Structure formats: structure tokens, C-alpha cells
Amino acid sequence: MQGLKLHRRSALLAVGMSSLFLAMGPVRAAEPLKIGVVAPLTGPAANSGIALRQGMELAADEWNAKGGVTIDGQKTPVTVIFEDSQSRPEVGVSAAQKMINRDKIDLLIGEAFHSSVTIALMELAPQFKLPILSGEPVSTEIAKKIEADPEKYKLFWKGDFNSEAYGEALRDVYKSIAASGSFKPKNNTIAFVVEDTDYGRSNAEITAELFKKEGWNVVALETVPLGHADFYPQLTKMRSLQPDVLVSIFTSVNSGAGLVKQFQELGVSALHLGVYYPLRSEFFDQAGQAAEGLVWVPMQYDVESNKEHAAFDKLIQQKFKTAGSSDHAFGHGILNVALGAIESAGSRDATKISDAIGKTNYKGVHGTWAFDQKNHTAKAGPEFIPVPAAQIQGGKNVVIWPEQRAAGKYQPQPNLR
């Protein structure tokens, strides 16, 4: 009888404790919200990776100052965990798996910068049922994979536009220059010197296709390793091929600075269009006078004429004692997209978060994020993430395209004969 009494008491205690835990609601809601980020924090792309991290840290601080993200009606502090990909897909995947399995992250921003690492990381979304949002990668291959199997990649979203945005911007800025009569091609030939990454190749291939449709011939596609800076062999080849237009695409600033300096030294006579590297302020320190006349995209960070950018730049300088950049603004924006979506979902549920990312309409310093539902890709354009073209004139960036945003006109590049 005594034994039966004890047994009944234990059972009542167990039921009571269970009821208490149930009444307390989901235990996880009290835990901080964990966002994992994979970015290149070492290696030739580290200056961009670290700037992205700083932008995200600023955004996380802003959310935490407000008490955090509301989940299940409760303010939840945000913790952002950063891991280094070293610009290598296999390292990025390993870092992400560590954060998924050990840190139990609720959402992954991966990769923050490289397309090649993102192509590897996006496979983790269906595998771990985890919402993943990429950062700056633009390679169209990512969007193509999503379009080919939308069910598999339903939890994956691409945080930046596709390579077509760069290609169309390059084609259209060229057309506007040609229409102004400032430049006349001799043979309608175009050449590319780009970094050997998914980013470089995808942007070059898409741009090449767009120019081919206009009747142009591609005379060279030279790919060099990330961080490469000796272009004499490639530029001597260009002197022989004499393309009308040369397009250079690099994420590593030293590559871009090396190319424009050597381009000037060797006197290559081609209209030079650059992609990405002049975005970084240190490009001007490194390239110096040789940068004069370069036409480039995307001019997304303009401290001198955009008050919002200037105010953001001040925040970055105060917090990190460094000049702000487009990468800082992007990092800030993409974490806001992620946290905004989780707040909208009000839950840690992967499907609910993913659905909320799809409905995003967030205006940040970098632009307005909204996603194409067909390929889960951020939209490009003046209303969304803009891709304006600038020319370096008198040591300053002057927006020359699109016309409605232009602050000046194209000036003939000094190397053109």
C-alpha cells in the first residue's frame, strides 16, 4: 500500500512538472536568436568580408538596443556568430555545419560574399531544413539552381541580384557613351580580364552574351586567380588583339589597382569598364592617377552626394574607426532583412521564416530588398538594389548612368587614341 502511495505521488509530481513546463511555453523563446554568418575573414577578399561583418554587427547592436527580435510575443536578443570561409567552398561548408550542429543557429547568412562558396552552402538548406540567405554573391548559377528545383531550395534566398544586372548596366552605359559620340568602336570587339571565381566568370559570360547580341565579338576571356596583380602578360596580349572595350571584374582591390596601373603603363587603347573593385575606398590610394577616367559599376555607395550614406558612414567610423563602404552597407542591410523576416514570422520555424523572407520589402542604406518569387533572388533596378555607373573624374566618382541619376557626363578616357 505504502509502495502504491509513493508510486502515485511520483506520478502526480511528474504530471505536475510537465504541466509547469508546458505552461512556461516553448523554452527556446528565452534563448537568444542565433544567426550564423559565413564570410571570407582572411585571404584576398578579407577586406570585404570584414566590412560585411562590421555592417552586420552594427545592425545586430541596433536590434539588441531595441530589446531584440520579437518571437512568440517575446523580445529575444540576437547573437551573430561569424565563421571564416577563407574564400574556399569546402571550408565554408565545414564552418556552416559546425554552426548548425554545435551552435544550433536559427538562420544562416551564407556565404556573405563569394558565389562559389554559396553554391556549395545552398545544399545545406534542404539537408538541415534551415533557412539560408546569401549576401553579396551575384552569380546567376545560384538562381538557375533554385529555378530548376524550387521545392528543394524553398528555404534558400539569394540576397543580391543576378549577373544580368551587371551585364545590362555595362551594355547600357556603353551604349550611352557611344550615343554621345565620345567613343567609336573600330571593330566591335570586346575582351575580358576577370578573377577566376564564379562571380568573375558568371558576370563575364553574361556580359559577353549581351554584347554578342548587339553584334560584338569576344576576342579574349582571361581569368586570373583571386588576388592576382601582375597583368603584363594579359595586357601585352590586349595590345596585340586591340579590343575596342576591355571589361575587368575583380573583388580583390589589389587586382583592380594592379590592372589599371599596368593598363596605363602599357598604353592599351580600349574603353575600360570595371566591375566592383573601385567600390572600395582603398582602390583610389592604390591606383592613384591611373584610375582617372575609369568607368565602373556598381556605384552603390556615395558619401559625398547621398546624405543617408554619409550618415551611415559616420556610424561606421564611430564604431569601427574605419571608413564605411558599400560592403558595410550591404552587411547592415542583409542582416536587417534576415531579422526583419524572423520578426515578421514571429517564430523560429524555418518555413515561416523563409516565407517571410519572400515577402520582404525592406529599404536599407544599400537599396530596397524585395525578392523575385521565381528564383528567390533580390531584385535589381532603381526601385530596388540600384546598379549605377560612375566615372572617375578628377579623382572623384561621378555618376554618369542611368541618365535620371547622372551627376555628370562621360569624359573620354585618357588612354584612348
Next chain:
Amino acid sequence: MLSMPLPLFFEQIINGIVLGSMYALVASGLTLIWGTMRMLNFAHGEFYMLGGYFFFLLISSLGFSAALAIPIAISLVFVVGLAVQRIAVHPLLGRPQWEFSTLVATLGVSIFLQNAALHIWGERFKTVPYFINGTIDIVGMRLSYQRLLILAVAVIAMLAMWYLLRRTRFGMALRATAMDRDAAMLYGVNVYRVFTMTFGIAAALAGLAATMLSSINSISPWMGAPLMLKGFVVVVLGGLGSFPGAILGGIIIGIVETLGVITWSSQWREVISFTVLILILWFRPWGIFGVKES
């Protein structure tokens, strides 16, 4: 390649020789260490990186002239090389499995120096101005003064090294140590001192390469890795431990890579240089100037 005008073809050859001379400068340090100590130094790229940063600090922060900054930067890297050898390598020599433990130790030094540079100087690329601006046009070829200077410095450095190895007592001691360490010891050569000095000289050669190339490649904590990889290819091609092999191997790889760019495309550059390496090793597994082990 056939459609390329002849002057541009020769310009490309000169590009290859300049590139190759830098490969040779980096590879000569690696081969010197292998030849003398029979070990691979994985921190060699970081000696190159430190040379770049020391040069940058002397030029940009302290306002030194290039003529003064170059020898000071090289001397500082030489001292770092000596310190690394004494602290990280010397205690392991002669112990069981020392061939592997020294390799791991230099790998550790490499990681430490990269992260120390990141912590001290940050992730942003640094640069130094050219020593001489401008170009010269000779029979349709356009050559940069900076590159011609790099070539001249590399040639002088190689001649100086040849003199050091062939015409000085230290050079004799080093060659004796490389041939037979035990016999050299019996004849009174302090082989451990030779090892330390060899490490320092190899580091100084990497430092010299950095001072010459910093204005082209820019300075970052990771600048040493790609050049060191190419240095290893050159050392294997020329023959492990062979100083003339490092020079010839560097020039061959430099010319083959640049001609590969005009014949096919830059994306085949690595494929071409590794194919040349495999072909040469197919016929001479010990490298061009290497010695076949009996």
C-alpha cells in the same frame, strides 16, 4: 601566338623573364634551406610578407627613401629568419622524426605570422610607389622601368649569391654541410651555425623579392601563399637543393606561363606550368639540376 606581331612576342618573353626572375628569387631561398638542412620551410611565404610590411612601414610611416628602406627591410627579415630558426626549428633538429616536426613547426610559424600581420596591420591592402615611373619603347616593345629594375636587381642578387656560395669561407662551409653534414662537423664546421645563417639568408632573399614586388602585388597578410606555392614548383623543377636549378626553373616557368597566355588563355596558366613540371620530371625525376640519389 603566330598572329602576334614579333615585337609584342618578344615583349611577352621579357615579361616571362621578369616574372621568372621573381620566382627564382623566392625559390632560391627554399632550395637553399632544402639543400643545406633537408627540410621544407612552409613559413617562407611569410618572410616574403614581412619584407613587404617592413618596406611599407619604412617608406610610408618613417619616410625613408627606397634606397635606404630596401637594405633595412631585408636586414629585418634576415633577423626574423634567424630568430625563427633558433626558436622554432633548431630545438627539433636531430630529434626523432625531425623532418616532419620541422615541417609542422614552420607551418605553425606561417599561420602565426599571417594572423599577427592581420592583427597588427589589418586586412586592407597596402601599397608602395614604384621606384621609377615610366616606360621605354624599343623597336615596338614597351617595357616598364620598374620591371627592368626588378630584373636587374634579381640578376645582381643571384650573382651575389653565387659569389657567396662559391667564393667565401661561409659558402664552402655551407656546401660542405649540404654534401655531408657529419664529415663537415668532423672538419670543424659548426653546422648548426650554418643552418641558422642559411635560414636567415633564405629569409633575406624572400624579403628582397617583397621589396621589389610590393609596388606591383600590394601588401597583405596573405601575399606570400601564392608565390610560395610557385616557389615549390620551381624548386622541384630545377632540382631540390640546386641553386642554378632554382634560377633556371624560375625562368622556364615564367616564360612558359606568359607564352601560354598568348597561345591559349590565362586560365590555362597553372595547367601549362604543371604540365611542364610533370613532363620534365617524367624524364628527370630529380629535376633539371638535381642529383640522382644512388
